[in-house]
Amino acid sequence: MAIINYSAYFLFLLLSTVLPLFLFSCSEKVEAYRFGEMFANHQLHTFHVVSLSSLQPAAVCSTSAQGSKNICKLLPVAHKYGPCSPLKKGKSKFSIARQILIDDENRVKSIHSKISNKQSPVADSTITLPANSGAYLGTGNFVVNIGIGTPEKKFTVAFDTGSDLTWIQCLPCNASQCYSQQDPYFNPSASSTYSNIPCNSSVCTQLQLILGDTLSCNTTTTCQYQIFYGDSSFSQGDFATDTLTLSSSDVFPDFQFGCGHNNQGLFGSTDGLLGLSRDQISLVSQTVQRYGKLFSYCLPPTSSSTGFLAFGCEAGSSSTLQYTPLLTNQNDPLSYYLNMTGISVGGQMLNISESVFTTSGTIIDSGTVITRLAPTAYSALRSAFRQGMSKYPMAPSPNSIFDTCYDFSGYSTVDLPTIGLNFEGDTDLNVDQSGTLFQASSTVYCLAFAGNSADTDLGILGNTQQLTFEVVYDVEGAKLGFGAGACS
Structure with a gap:
């Protein structure tokens, strides 16, 4: 009978020592999995994992959905x-x-x-x-x-x-x-x-x-x-x-x-x-x-x-439209003005005073290709984007518009920091991956933004950053809407 008690005692000691270690190890694995999942979600939020072939046009036409x-x-x-x-x-x-x-x-x-x-x-x-x-x-x-x-x-x-x-x-x-x-x-x-x-x-x-x-x-x-x-x-x-x-x-x-x-x-x-x-x-x-x-x-x-x-209605994008006020400038009453309030890169808001955007003013324009920003705003965007792209080799700019270009020779996919443009009314234009870079040569891609000469020069939201969004102009309602995934 005593032998049985000693056996039970030793079994108790074994379980009391090993089981917590086993459970702790399992707990670590669960927490590690959860952390990895959170990190992956954060990566999805802060970076686009982009196939370079997806940024290049095909030789034949592919008709997209149209509302x-x-x-x-x-x-x-x-x-x-x-x-x-x-x-x-x-x-x-x-x-x-x-x-x-x-x-x-x-x-x-x-x-x-x-x-x-x-x-x-x-x-x-x-x-x-x-x-x-x-x-x-x-x-x-x-x-x-x-x-x-x-x-x-x-x-x-x-x-x-x-x-x-x-x-x-x-x-x-x-x-x-x-x-x-x-x-x-x-x-x-x-x-x-x-x-x-x-x-x-x-x-x-x-x-x-x-x-x-x-x-x-x-x-x-x-x-x-x-x-x-x-x-x-x-x-x-x-x-x-x-x-x-x-x-x-x-x-x-x-x-x-x-x-x-x-x-x-x-x-x-x-x-x-x-x-x-x-x-x-x-x-x-x-x-x-x-x-x-x-x-x-x-x-x-x-x-x-x-x-x-x-014409005549919202054609219908795949996501909920976000609206920002459509403004009028008395010195330029025919253009479509917006109130830009901020820029984010990789999910982080940049330290740019809203006064930088109000000083210049901003229009949206279907005919301008590359978005133009006040130098103060562009400098902050460029710095954050370069930091997020630090693992890729930079390349000389093939055009005077650009100053942030990369040589993707040998790469099939790249990780692009997400870029968000923020407007009055808590409206966000989260730029599509197709609107982040401009392909300047067979292997060189450049950040598709540029700085104006002075902070007082008018800011322009160009068509590259509008790609794949339904952009709704409700002129009588004095509002402009963005809806993602409308023709991608």
Whole structure:
């Protein structure tokens, strides 16, 4: 009986010593697993694990989803230079990239010069901008198809929230007066609904005020327009009306547009421009009875996929829309202003005073490619991004816009720090991985942001950071919404 008690005693000692160690070891493993899970979730929140091939366009077009609400009028959106575009290319991928960045620099200079209200022409080695120009550079990268005339003729036009006047190239238009386009020029005499606007009409007077143009009439008493862009591109011709067709059920008679007989510049092979500013002659204002000044778009993540331009409603993104107030600047009443409040990198808010953003002001613009920030804000963003990318070799910048580039030779995937742009109303634009970098060469990718020359220069939310989001412009409701995953 005593032996049995000793055996039980030793068994008790064994269990009391080993079992806690075993349980402690299990507890450590559980806690380690939980910590690893938390770390993994943190990594997902702070970094994008990106396949480089996903950032590169394919050779063929892949049609993306285009919203979910059938009540919207949706126009497919394609990148002007991609395989989904109806326009012919003819240049190498990276020569196109260089041209895009040159055009972008000129556009930003045009915007900044316009806002500065300078009284004399601005001149440097790249642009000459008339002081009275009311337009931004008209070289948007995204195109849609619209119909003009009766019978309807289709035209491929760049759409631009920074432009007011819609215009297309029209006959008569010889080689010395017009640039080459893929579609036939519009023939006004072949449309039964075309009409020139009289010079002495109130509409023509309003056009003069909008364009800052005092030479809008000619000897035939037909209202004339002339619009100049920041890279010396221009369009001149008759201010006219005709039927605009967006679909079989969306037809707008007496739509006011420019019938251009003298057009030159960096418009590619597009047939013209679709103006989506707040102005009275923009498509947004002219279709107010049907669409209520409500439109949205989703820009595709690569040039080999498509997005949409929608009128009259929210087209429907895969996530809840977040809204921020849409503001008006009395010195620039036609642009779409937002109140940016902060920037985060890797899930951490940067130490940037909100006054940095209010000093410069910020507009959202579909035609600017690279987002421009006040130098103080950009410096903080660049520093945090470089820290998050410290394991990758930096590369010399192939373009003056960029100063933070990386050579990804030998890499198939990279870890990109997440970037969040914060706006009034606790609205966050968590930039998609496709909107973080700009591919400058076969192996070099650059941070797709740039700093302005001064903190007082206007900030611009460019289209690269808008990729894959449904961006909703509720002009009458004075709010702008972001919805992630709308056309990815």
